[in-house]
Amino acid sequence: MELGLQRLAALLAVCAAAVALSACGGGGGGGGGAFLPLAATPQPPAAPAAEDDAIVASSSVAGLCAAPRTGIDPDTGAAFIDRAGTSVDEKRWVRGWIDETYLWFDEVPTTLASKDYATPIAWFSVLKTPALTASGRAKDRFHFTQDTAAYRALSQGGVGVGYGLELAFLSASPPRDVRVAYTEPNSPAAQAGIVRGTRVLEIDGIDVASGSDTTKLNAGLAPAREGEAHSFKLRAPDGTERTLSLAAARVTRVPVQNVKTIATASGPVGYMQFNDHLATAEAALIAAVNQLQGAGIVDLVIDMRYNGGGLLDVASELASMVSSGGATSGAVFERLLFNSKNPFRLAPAQTTLPFHATSRGFSTPAGQALPRLGLSRVTVLAGPDTCSASESVINSLRGVGVTVNLVGGATCGKPYGFLPQDNCGTTYFAIQFQGVNNQGFGDYGDGFAPTCAVADDFDHALGDPAEARLAAALTFRSSGACPTAGSSKAELALRKSEAQGTPYLVRSPARESRLVVTGPPTQP
Incomplete structure (x- = not known):
């Protein structure tokens, strides 16, 4: 399938890791959750034996649906392309799309048979590489699907049903x-x-x-x-x-919270809790940086311990606002590496996202100069739920020489991305690129290790200077030493889990993502 730049502009993303409990959900905030690994869903009878696995061009069977949608597609403003088809057609589309665009298309096992999988989603779930990372985790632990309408509501507006x-x-x-x-x-x-x-x-x-x-x-x-x-x-x-x-x-969701200044002996230190790279985060981050700039901060702590990612353009804006024009001008924020087929027919310049110097227009007028803190050092509070676009902020800043100290646990490890694709009301997420920084580095499939390993502290509010991770960040910036780790059984167990990059939040995989929605990268 040959996808043009307009389709690439629709969405580029890094998908989510399997949640610790093998769950997909929003932890009561914006979707469902699960307590334990659920038993396999009983499968209806397999497809007819006549079903074959010859790989066809996905474009030849796109929109052939067992249950076609009617009405207007909100993403295009035109009628849905769906027309009458079968689940076999949908499975053929899945197999063709994987063969064309999947980053590791040549590592998908060839012994699999679609007739052994009752639904297109079940078939999709096994069409991935079986390779492992250096630590023994699945290299591709990110395959997932979501109902298209639910995904659209969450990714575009941060809105979901739950308790908050x-x-x-x-x-x-x-x-x-x-x-x-x-x-x-x-x-x-x-x-x-x-x-x-x-x-x-x-x-x-x-x-x-x-x-x-x-x-x-x-x-x-x-x-x-x-x-x-x-x-x-x-x-x-x-x-x-x-x-x-x-x-x-x-x-x-309110993506930016608790923006404040903390007085220290060496000057005011800024703090912000940044939870999601949503469209609404653009205006909130600009307001936060303006507030901290006005307070004359000499250092900054960004709390992204629970930030699963989102819009990559917002990540680029944040990285630009943290650093200086001298460090980022002409530099690469992230370069996307696709499979050998170059499935989206992109020239090298079109795979490069710069550090944005102006607003993108997500939630504030486009083209406005972004404020800059001009810092050469920043501290990020991180953990196993720090994913995707959040890791891009860390990797990109390090790529232009900004010191990024991580306090907390190892990040989740998602240097990969994808173009989410709707077919017949299901949006499929499969890895299609790897992101690298200005120095060409992007090999962090096991996450970034913390500078100071500190267990999450649930006895204090986020932003409280006495909260363990924030307290450790303040100590480290002033003394260069990490605090002595606690020795309680609960804390040791939690630190071990975090060091291994095991997430413990229960949330939708779509909230652990890297999205580009503004079209081909442009110069700042």
Whole structure:
């Protein structure tokens, strides 16, 4: 399939790692979640034996759907291209698209038979490389699909159905330990006064720590529609317990929070909690940098421990605002390396994203000069849920000589990207490129190791100077020494998990992404 630049402009992304619990969901914030690795979904009868696996051009079967959509495609403004077809047609499209565009198309096992997989999604799930990283993790742990309409709502507006809770699974097996990482402002959870560190004890009367009815637990964590209500028994950080009902609502994520200045002996240090590279983050980041610039900060801590990624252009804007024009002018923010077929027929210049010096127009007028902090050093609070576009910020700044100190745990390791592609109402995400920085580096499939390994601290609010990771960042910048690690059993277990890059947030894979939606890269 030959895709032109207009299609490339639609979306380029890095997909998500399998969540620690083999779940896809938003942790109650914007989608579903899961407690335990779910049993395999019972498969309907296999496709007829007449089905064959000859690879055809995906364009020849695109839009041939078992259940064609009608109406207008919001992405194009024209009618959906869907027309009557079969699930066999959809599977043929999947196989052709993988063969044409998948970064490791020549590593897909040739012994697989589509008739052994009942649905196009099941067939897609196995069409990937079986290779491993140096640490033994799957090289491609990022394959996933999502309902197209749900993906559009989340990626474009940060809107999903949930409670506004971002949940962290500190222990996924009994006795389970599920805590609130943070809440979204004005969400049902925030309005109920639920704070970071709150432990979830029961859902609809079922014990979270040891309950076996994961179906009901999952249903409580992953409300399917607005107004759906479930009962939660919670224990606050101060030890008080209460039971309350939460009703799911449409929750809009606030990507930039807690922008503040912290006084230190060597001058004011800026802090910002940056959770998602959404379109709305553009205006929020510009406002945050202006605020910190006005405060005369001498250093900056960006809290991206829970930032799964998003718009790569926003990541480029942030990196530019952190650094100086001298460091980034004419430099590569990220270069995209595709498979040997050059499936999107791109010239080298078209695979290069620069450091943006002006706004892109996502949530602020395009073409405005971005403010700059002009820093040669920045500290990032990171962990296994720091993914994709967030890792691009780290890698790109290091690529132009900016010192990036990481405090926390190893990042998740997603140097790869893809062009999400809709077919028949399902959006497919398969790795199609690797991103490298100005020095040509992009080999971090096992994540970036922390400068200072510090376990996540659920006993303090994010942005509190006493919170373990922020406190360690402030200590390191002033003394150059990492604090002594704690030795409690819980902290040691958590640090081991984080060092191995094991994520513990339960959220939608689409929230762990790298997206380019502004068309072919242009010069700043």
